[in-house]
Amino acid sequence: MLKKAIVIGAGFSGLSAAACLAQKGFTVQLIEKNSYAGGRAHQRTIGGFNFDMGPSFYWMPEVFENFYNRFGHTASDFYTLKKLDPSYRVQFSNYEYIDMPSGIEQVIKLFESIEPGCAHKLTKFFKDAEYKYKIGMGEFVHKPSLSVFEFVDLRVLSSLFRMQLFTSISKEIRKTVTHPRLRQLLEFPVLFLGAKPADTPALYSLMNYADIALGTWYPMGGMVKVVEAMKKICDEQGVQFLFNSPVEKIVIKDNIATGVIAGGEEHYAHVVVSSADYHHTEQALLSPEYRTYNSSYWNKRKMAPSCLMYYLGISKKLVNLLHHTLFFDEDFDRHASEIYDHPVWPSAPLFYTSCTSITDEMSAPRGCENLVILIPVAAGLKDDSRIREKYFNVVIDRMEKLTNQSIREHIAVKYSFAYDDFVSEYNSFKGNAYGLANTLMQTAFLKPSMKSRKINNLYFAGQLTVPGPGVPPSIISGQVVAELIDKEYKYL
Numbered sequence: 192m193l194k195k196a197i198v199i200g201a202g203f204s205g206l207s208a209a210a211c212l213a214q215k216g217f218t219v220q221l222i223e224k225n226s227y228a229g230g231r232a233h234q235r236t237i238g239g240f241n242f243d244m245g246p247s248f249y250w251m252p253e254v255f256e257n258f259y260n261r262f263g264h265t266a267s268d269f270y271t272l273k274k275l276d277p278s279y280r281v282q283f284s285n286y287e288y289i290d291m292p293s294g295i296e297q298v299i300k301l302f303e304s305i306e307p308g309c310a311h312k313l314t315k316f317f318k319d320a321e322y323k324y325k326i327g328m329g330e331f332v333h334k335p336s337l338s339v340f341e342f343v344d345l346r347v348l349s350s351l352f353r354m355q356l357f358t359s360i361s362k363e364i365r366k367t368v369t370h371p372r373l374r375q376l377l378e379f380p381v382l383f384l385g386a387k388p389a390d391t392p393a394l395y396s397l398m399n400y401a402d403i404a405l406g407t408w409y410p411m412g413g414m415v416k417v418v419e420a421m422k423k424i425c426d427e428q429g430v431q432f433l434f435n436s437p438v439e440k441i442v443i444k445d446n447i448a449t450g451v452i453a454g455g456e457e458h459y460a461h462v463v464v465s466s467a468d469y470h471h472t473e474q475a476l477l478s479p480e481y482r483t484y485n486s487s488y489w490n491k492r493k494m495a496p497s498c499l500m501y502y503l504g505i506s507k508k509l510v511n512l513l514h515h516t517l518f519f520d521e522d523f524d525r526h527a528s529e530i531y532d533h534p535v536w537p538s539a540p541l542f543y544t545s546c547t548s549i550t551d552e553m554s555a556p557r558g559c560e561n562l563v564i565l566i567p568v569a570a571g572l573k574d575d576s577r578i579r580e581k582y583f584n585v586v587i588d589r590m591e592k593l594t595n596q597s598i599r600e601h602i603a604v605k606y607s608f609a610y611d612d613f614v615s616e617y618n619s620f621k622g623n624a625y626g627l628a629n630t631l632m633q634t635a636f637l638k639p640s641m642k643s644r645k646i647n648n649l650y651f652a653g654q655l656t657v658p659g660p661g662v663p664p665s666i667i668s669g670q671v672v673a674e675l676i677d678k679e680y681k682y683l
């Protein structure tokens with residue numbers, strides 16, 4: 192008998208799960224609250240500017256390629272990938288910035304010119320990071336992590352030691368370089384994607400390997416091209432889409448999910464996968480007796496940041512910016528502490544800008560620039576229009592000074608997105624942008640489980656479960672959950 196699967200949510204993890212389940216022979220219905228696919232990664236066109244609303248760093252290109260290969264495709268069937276070199280700029284003050292080259296050798300050369308004598312230690316740092324990347328991305332991320340026993344095997348245990356789970360990345364970086372600027376350059380990927388470097392296991396130097404060795408890429412047309420590609424693959428596999436249909440309830444009979452209610456209508460299924468935020472699925476779609484985790488569990492989770500974002504259409508060409516620019520002209524540790532230690536609105540935030548029109552002229556009208564500004568802020572802070580305007584003025588003043596040009600008077604389009612929008616648009620817990628922080632106690636089998644412990648045929652995918660936040664992990668999450676379901680349903 193054909194088995195029917197319902198997937199809730201059409202972000203990367205939901206699209207990935209749906210395509211893989213359909214390929215395995217399930218009849219798949221994907222039900223999405225909004226009118227579009229892509230979730231946090233959708234694109235919005237405002238006044239002729241095409242804004243990618245979420246992710247902008249295309250890292251780990253082989254994860255995308257592996258996904259496409261599964262379906263007989265390759266990335267170039269859907270879009271042209273461009274490698275950015277330099278990968279990004281870090282602006283430290285009016286006159287001081289570092290352009291991060293692409294490639295380990297070039298980065299070592301640059302670091303050596305700033306801190307003579309660090310090349311040897313840096314080479315070791317990248318070698319270790321490569322090992323972690325290869326084991327982490329080759330083996331660990333493909334485990335459903337339902338139990339600690341998946342990791343009890345001599346080879347895995349011996350590699351765990353080298354994976355440096357119990358030492359912090361901040362310590363590891365401090366052993367490698369002493370120059371504060373260089374430390375910040377190495378700490379940036381973990382800070383922006385999930386936790387204070389001092390609380391992040393050194394395992395995550397694999398992100399430095401992804402950043403520096405594998406490079407920063409851009410799909411021409413924007414990150415939405417990946418969404419369109421995955422949607423097309425779902426269509427080819429026969430996935431049925433139901434948009435504008437928030438799931439209101441998962442229907443349970445005798446501890447089995449029999450389907451969901453969306454738009455007042457009941458949809459039946461043999462298996463349900465929720466790729467909507469885990470907290471929302473359990474707390475809003477299930478009654479208390481069917482939840483694996485209660486609200487006290489959620490309140491104790493350390494969340495990755497939320498973001499305050501501005502999408503600006505600029506009616507002239509900008510100078511002194513790269514496609515990706517990080518403004519690190521304020522105190523890094525203070526901002527990190529205001530996100531993670533005692534969550535408050537930042538006193539002097541670091542921020543990041545993405546200017547896609549530098550690489551992709553189609554993302555803005557001719558002669559104009561597409562500028563997105565992102566300020567990472569603690570999850571759960573309430574925002575209002577006064578706060579948004581205050582930080583807008585702070586970052587525009589600083590940008591004008593640091594890049595030596597007028598910007599404010601050339602703004603043709605202005606749109607902001609923050610806490611309230613994350614909640615209303617995606618049902619995001621505490622308005623989180625990137626799910627759970629990457630701390631040791633929230634890694635692998637210590638993350639919210641991919642399978643409900645109360646309902647036998649309810650599964651989860653997405654950035655709040657394994658392997659974690661980011662576009663590549665979300666795509667992998669959908670693949671892993673489909674493998675798990677296929678294994679468990681094969682003989683039923």
Ligand SMILES: Cc1cc2nc3c(=O)[nH]c(=O)nc-3n(C[C@H](O)[C@H](O)[C@H](O)COP(=O)(O)OP(=O)(O)OC[C@H]3O[C@@H](n4cnc5c(N)ncnc54)[C@H](O)[C@@H]3O)c2cc1C
Nearest residue numbers: 200202203204224230231246247248438467653654661662
């Ligand atoms: C501003 C920002 C910048 C980022 N930058 C990067 C980056 O540069 N590189 C990178 O790799 N990652 C980045 N990330 C992280 C990355 O975008 C996410 O980890 C990833 O997109 C999450 O995918 P997902 O499928 O888990 O969740 P989502 O994309 O949130 O998908 C979940 C879907 O479920 C839907 N849904 C929710 N509730 C319901 C319901 N009741 N019924 C039906 N549907 C429902 C939502 O509408 C949504 O479409 C960024 C994220 C943000 C927000």
